[in-house]
């Protein structure tokens with residue numbers, strides 16, 4: 108099945124609400140070209156090969172993405188970033204997911220843009236100088252590590268401890284379902300995560316955030332014991348866990364204030380969730396076009412196109428509405444992130460992002476899951492073969508509906524809590 112992304116299969120309506128500047132349109136064009144050249148021809152092979160062995164990480168592509176300037180887009184050029192906006196990172200993530208709807212490559216975008224940007228907000232100049240340029244050059248990975256085996260939604264219940272001893276913190280505990288465990292080991296410089304651990308008493312006020320570097324300058328630190336999982340989709344980006352046994356980290360890697368880590372990581376989540384949702388939107392566009400392509404060739408019952416039956420065209424129209432709504436939520440949140448963090452508009456603050464971002468992250472993963480399931484059914488039996496790539500988008504994007512970067516119910520909780528007030532809504 109050969110797919111050309113540039114073939115227009117759907118007459119998209121003219122957009123009046125979502126408008127992009129000339130520079131943004133040019134940037135989208137450049138990313139699209141990169142994707143057509145380097146991602147479209149290989150994404151199925153990447154998904155196939157890493158399904159057999161998760162450590163089959165596409166390091167070549169990773170380097171090319173860095174060369175193209177796709178990592179650390181919103182970070183400052185003094186740290187090797189692109190001095191771009193968050194909207195630009197969102198545009199790039201959407202395009203990458205449109206080219207790789209199994210979304211492993213899109214996850215590189217969200218981790219290596221969202222979390223280095225969060226690092227820039229909370230990290231010292233010295234730590235940013237050390238880490239962000241390596242991420243921007245494609246020599247390191249920087250993601251997020253909050254989830255633990257007892258349950259990822261309950262961040263306030265994190266058990267991993269970080270005890271201050273002189274100029275160091277000593278870590279003990281376990282993190283699970285963490286993206287990038289293989290990348291940190293395989294990339295030449297290494298990297299790590301925006302990691303949250305307990306430095307104080309119980310609850311969310313006893314947590315601190317760290318630029319936790321498991322590997323620096325090519326050297327893996329002692330006390331870090333990783334495992335790699337076999338995921339059901341989005342192959343090409345590893346997921347794994349690690350046990351920390353007396354892992355030592357210099358105190359300079361503390362992010363923001365001690366025991367304020369819960370608030371810091373929530374800001375980071377707001378940023379990363381915009382890009383997760385953008386990846387869902389990109390994959391939705393690919394899926395809608397695969398549906399259109401199929402409708403225009405599949406004929407049944409005396410030669411009628413299957414889309415001539417309302418049982419097919421009506422759900423298509425409904426799912427298209429979900430796509431437009433998802434796209435609107437995503438770009439509204441991205442523009443607001445720019446107001447807060449790039450323009451530093453004093454009339455908005457980081458908390459103002461909570462509801463717009465949660466709307467995007469609540470909506471887009473379920474919208475793409477619904478669409479992918481329906482496209483699978485429209486393709487009939489062919490969808491159930493490995494020759495038809497639709498299932499790759501279905502399994503890959505489902506990672507977001509399950510909970511990568513926050514479960515759906517947690518998004519609903521955030522929306523209800525912020526709309527009604529925390530005294531009326533509890534997790």
Ligand SMILES: Cc1cc2nc3c(=O)[nH]c(=O)nc-3n(C[C@H](O)[C@H](O)[C@H](O)COP(=O)(O)OP(=O)(O)OC[C@H]3O[C@@H](n4cnc5c(N)ncnc54)[C@H](O)[C@@H]3O)c2cc1C
Nearest residue numbers: 251252253254258259260285286506510511512514516534
């Ligand atoms: C592919 C993939 C990649 C991931 N990458 C990372 C990563 O890089 N870093 C990282 O830290 N984590 C990562 N995660 C973990 C992810 O953040 C968690 O899956 C998520 O936070 C949910 O946690 P959990 O899976 O432990 O489910 P749980 O927290 O145990 O929740 C289980 C179910 O209960 C529901 N639930 C929980 N609490 C409530 C409540 N109060 N009210 C109503 N319903 C509730 C949830 O919605 C969910 O459906 C990844 C997950 C996946 C699938």
